[in-house]
Amino acid sequence: MTGQPLPGFRDFFPEDHSTLRSLFSAWREASRRSGFVEFEGPELEALELYTEKSGEEIIGQLYHFKDKGDREVALRPELTPTLARMVAARHRNYRKPIKWFSIPRLFRYERPQRGRHREHYQWNCDIVGEKGAAADAELIATLCLGLSLLGLGPKDVVVKVSDRGWWDLFLADQGVKEEKRAEVLRILDKLEGAPTEEWKKKLGALAEPIGNALDSKIALSEGLEQVRQAVGALGYADWCEVDLRIVRGLAYYTGIVFEVHDRAGKLRAVAGGGRYDHLLKKLGGEDLPATGFGMGDAVLSELLTEKKFLRAESTPPAIFVVAESAERNLALQIAGNLRRNGEAVDYDPGSGKWVKQLELAEARGARWALLVGREAAQGKLLVKELATRKQGEIAFRKSADGAISLEPGVGDWAKVVAS
Template sequence: MQPLPGFRDFYPEDLAFREAILCRWRSTARRYGFVEYDGPVLEPLELYRKKSGSEILEQVYQFADRGERLVAMRPEMTPTLVRMVQARHRDYRKPLKWFSIPQLYRYERAQRGRLREHFQWNCDILGEESLEADVEIISLLIDLLRGFGLGPEDFVVRVSDRGFWVRFFERHKVREEERYGLFQAIDKIERQPRETTEAALGSLAAPVFRLIDEGEPWEPVERVLASLSARGLSGFAEQDYRVVRGLAYYTGTVFEVFDRQGAFRAIAGGGRYDDLLERLGGERMPAVGFGMGDVVLGELLRAKQKLCASVARPELFVVISEEEVRPAAVRLVQSLRDQGFSVDYPLHAARPKKQWERAEAVGARHVLLADFRVMEGNAEVREVASRKSQVVSLAAIGSLLQSGGRERESGGGAPQS
């Protein structure tokens, strides 16, 4: 039996790759002073009706629970964030710099770069009007990709502004209720034939394409790019009015990240959503943020060979030469685990040769031979890579393992003196 279409199994090597991405997400966000939060996988469907736009609603996994409530598996994180901030924003000093790594679900056609579930890095700054918040968010995004070894020759942040297009619609007397569909058409301008976009834009097609092709100064975008340049990041970002973002709640700066070769879907995207808390019944609070999924990012890193992740290996495998020494060997295993070392051993009696093969199969860095010498307080330890062996006291094994330059976890057992 296979998993559902668009859903993934994570075998150990796949999970190691995913966790390497998530670890980098967390460490980069924390370097920028962000703190982590999370919310429920299930939310009231009404939350998305109020803020996400019709396209998201068409993709939501939804059902009625036993209490006859209409609920949805979260398709994005921003509504949850806004709901949480609205409930307790007075408990926190502004601006808030929060991040999360939720698993999200959308019922859409599974294809390259897009599945029906994915993990997403969401970073948001709430309670700050200044465009420096937009710059901080974009800088964080750039630094994350730089941390993977990607440079300006590999990716670009395309920066635009919803206000630019709002002014355009006002000039052409487009009613507010008609604008969402036009934003959708512009958002898909690179993903569908030109004639399809022209049909959706109608009489606005010619001026829209002229603006995109020729450009026009817009101060907020120029200020964002100038501030990025002041940080030494000018080569990573450029103005591009094709970027409008498809979601209904964006109000100002919007941006998307693409690989320079155009081989992948958008790597990340976000923008400013100053009115969303107010639309959900709360106080107005300026906000800006982005989301980056693990699917496209993973494809890019594999293509560029920028991330090598391996399954965790035990530092020590204990080979039990004879069953008479098993109690002493297991005591040693537990003692080393209490000190924070990763230790494995055979769970049933087996020939030493089979145990050595098992040690090599799991990638153990060292192998300890538990034979009669264990009863005397000593053991032979072999470093697998060099094949060098030495006999050490049981009390010195921890120091021997630690001398390999490892980063030891805090032990879950007895406290160390």
């Protein structure tokens, strides 16, 4: 069997693509309403843009190769390095805070599995140049708005918020050296539930103090408190929970971090993000505080499918022109005119019979069929509403310049058909 996509890559047939578009619409709308502006960068970047940040070991997970100019290049696995590059190049042209969003297609060379392919689309929102936790709250609110536009609510998902800064202080207090803290957090990221023997094995003496810290609800850091207030005021208090165990795998996060999970806890994280205040400088740019999140299409689609919230964004033609073969030329003229006037118009380009043309009109999902037949000799056309099977008569007139006007116009066809 030929014609399969490469492993981990997906074909989007029109019906699949329309559901993808409905995700994009929600993402764009939430971004727009929240004051983010869209940007885009190259899909292909220099390999070193990624190894600089994460070291050589990331190469194994990258889709990389040598181009014809002998450059080591990689398909972008994430957008942040590109964002950092672009911000570094022109951030003086933009008043802070910078609020940018993008919907990049990202790539990873990894084993495909549920909710995870070698390619996916990811909604990214970032705020650069604002170090206060209010910026983190703003991102969380934008994220929630996006999810709500897709029909999801606090009953379906939960935003788990944590604070890496708090962990830094806590671990320092426990005498954990700076270079060992990331490792402890990584272990923590894997553990679930209450302290167990497994905790002790992996965390040693830290198991008990960490367990106690997780239990106490009063341990809210200043940052978490600010986020709680701002997110509450923005209207998303019931979407969020403090969960200190969320620490995110990546080493570069510095402050507030968060993840979105389905309430049932069956799927991978739907979205994740947090503050990365030193990353831009590390990538060779300006020392600007930054925070952001990413939400992939794969897990989100699974969740929406499960909830039956997935909607297709279909765009059928409004009008399908059906023509008798003798009137074909006139039909084309009418179609062209309607299109220039802003209508979505389709017709059967083959030499289809009357019946076939009507069938195609139906299959295309058009609302109206405009029948161009023998009545045309008297300056008349028939308009048919396909769903109701009702039809009426309208008139057309050709002017000297070739323009064709219909009487009544498309907006009033419903009346013609009803009478």
